Amino acid sequence: MSIAATLSPTPPEADWQGRVARAFSRAAPRYEALAGAQHRMGEVLWSRLTDHMVGQPSAVLDLGCGPGHWSARMASHFGPEARITGLDLAPGMLEVARRRHGDGLRWLCGDATDLPLATASQDLVFSNLAIQWCPDLAQALNEVARVLRPGGRALINTLGPGTLAEVSHAWSRPNRPAALLAFQSPQVHRAAAQLAGFASVEMQAASRRFHYPDLAAVMASIKGIGAQNAHSGPRLKRADLARARRRFDSLRCPDGLPVTYRLLTLVLER
Secondary structure (H helix, E strand, O other), X not given: OOHHHHHOOOOOOOOHHHHHHHHXXXXXXXXXXXXXXXXXXXXXXXXXXXXXXXXXXXXXXEEOOOOOXXXXXXXXXXXXXXXXXEEEOOHHHHHHHHHHHOOOOEEEEOEOOEOXXXXXXXXXXXXEOOHHHOOOHHHHHHHHHHHEEEEEEEEEEEEOOOOOHHXXXXXXXXXXXXXXXXXXXXXXXXXXXXXXXXXXXXXXXXXXXXXXXXXXXXHHHOOOOOOOOOOOOOOOOHHHHHHHHHHHHOOOEOXXXXXXXXXXXXXXXX
């Protein structure tokens, strides 16, 4: 399949946004406790922020802010001169963010493919493990480019093919692959960024592996990063769970059950 064809969005299931928003809202109260892997990968993105940010931004967007960890950290880092906006699709995440970090930051409910922000209004867009949820990657990056001012930067963590290969192995059955998101390749991300009009596109791909004691811990750890399909379907049976546990246990190593993420870190300049 050509990159151009891959960039054409697959029509999402009806009300996919509602399903995603409800799933994240339900997870919001426990998200911080379960998001160890997400935070560790976010530290990679944070190091790029300190490396690539030149000057003091006046407006910063945390795209897919969840319960507001990175929004609050950027507010502390940049100080009161910067207006920080945390945006998320899930109202429940924003409720937790507002409760934990207050109203000194701006919290917005919105979709990454239709940002409720003015054109050329942001100096920096920071997004840790959010855009893999977007069924239309090209439109999401178009929107990031639209809201950035000339010379503005976007720092984005997302996920590529090979992510959660162990989870896919555990849950798949003959002629029935596991229902995970279709993670796009680095080439597709680069092409989408270039078509969006970014003057500079830098990308780094790296594998990150984490270990967990059992299948329950694995499944709890991945709820927040787009691993679960937002499609409806039949409820799992005990036999499905037992089969998945056996298949995953076959991959166990001395450190526990492995979970691999193929992390893509994008630095984009408008």
